[in-house]
Structure formats: C-alpha cells, structure tokens
Amino acid sequence: MPATSSTTEFSRTGNGSSSASTKDIEVQLQQLREDISALAKTVAAVGNEKATEVKGKAKRAAADATDASYQMVEAAKSQAVSLERDLERQIRANPIQSVAIAAGAGFLFALLSRR
Template identity: 45%
Template sequence: MPNTADTKSAAAAAKAARAEDEAATIQENIDRLRGDISSLAKSISRYGTEKTGEYTERASKAGKDIADVSQQTLDSLTEELNRLEQSLTSHVRRKPLQSLGIAAGIGFLIALLSRR
C-alpha cells in the first residue's frame, strides 16, 4: 500500500508535469503569435509600398495636368495681352493727343491718391 508521502510526491510530480506542459503550450502559442505578427507586418509593409507607388503615380499625373493647364492659361493670357497691346498702340497712333491727355489724367489721379 502506498504511503501518503509517496502519493503527495506523485501528485506534486504530476502537477509539475502539467505545469510544464501548459508552459510549453503557452510558449508554442507565443511563438505562433510572433510568426503571425511578423507575417502581418510584412503584408502591411507590402501594401503600404504598393499604395505609396500608386499615390506617387497619381500625384505625378495631377502635377503634369496642372502644369499643362497652367501653361495653356499662360499662353492664353499672353495672347490676350499682346492683342490689348496692339489695340492700345493702334489707338495711340490714331489719337495721340487724346491718349496723352488720358495718361496725364491718370498720372494726376495716382499722385493725388498717393499723397493721402
């Protein structure tokens, strides 16, 4: 018949074995979680790289579009200013005294406004 001390030591040994098994299971779970986290981090990194490339391409296209529109607007304004200059030159040649009077009047008004 087994004595009480042997039973207690066997129970303690069994309890210690279960604790070791549980610790091993916990360690395996932790290792699996580390692997999953590492895989997730790599996936997120790839996704971010892809999105960065996509957004860079979009921004580049938008920049080119803005540059094209700006150039077209600048060309249009340049043409309009050239037409206005030709019109003004033509008017000054047809009516030089009137043009001189208008320029003097504008100069006088600017001088009055700048004194105040």
C-alpha cells in the same frame, strides 16, 4: 501509506503536465510572435503599396496643375499682346486724343501721389 503514494504520483504527474504545458505555451507564444511578425510585414507591404499609389496620384495632380497654370499664363500673355496691339492701333488712329488722355492720366496720378 496509500495516501503518500498517491501524493507522490500526483506530484510526478503534476510536474510532468506542468512541464509539458509550459513547453506547449512557449511553442504557442513563439508561433504567435512569428505570426505577428508576418502580419506586420504584410501590413507594411500594403502600406508601401498604398503610399506609392497615392504618391503617383499626387504627382499626376501636380503635373495637371502645372499644365493648367501654363495654359492660363499663355492665354493671359496672348490677351496682353492683343490688348497692346489694339491700343497701338487706337493711338495711331487718334494721336492727339491719345496724347490728351495720357496728359490727363498723368495729371491725375500727380494729384493722387501728393496726398
């Protein structure tokens, strides 16, 4: 009979420990889920901050590029106006030579466009 009673005690102790262990594991799993959830939220927040930072840098770079291109257009425009004034001045100084050059350029253009 002593063997039977120890088996019964083992069953009770085993079931009791098993039940407690299962509850402990469930609690630990729940805590792990909460920790993972909090970690995911933290990673998302950091990601959003970095995305906002990169977005701001991209906007600044685009604004700088726009300003640089505007300055280039203005420089090209002023250079074109300067060339136009120089050409006009040259035509007024030498009108016959200018007409002869224009006629020659027109003749060459006509020859090239026929081929």
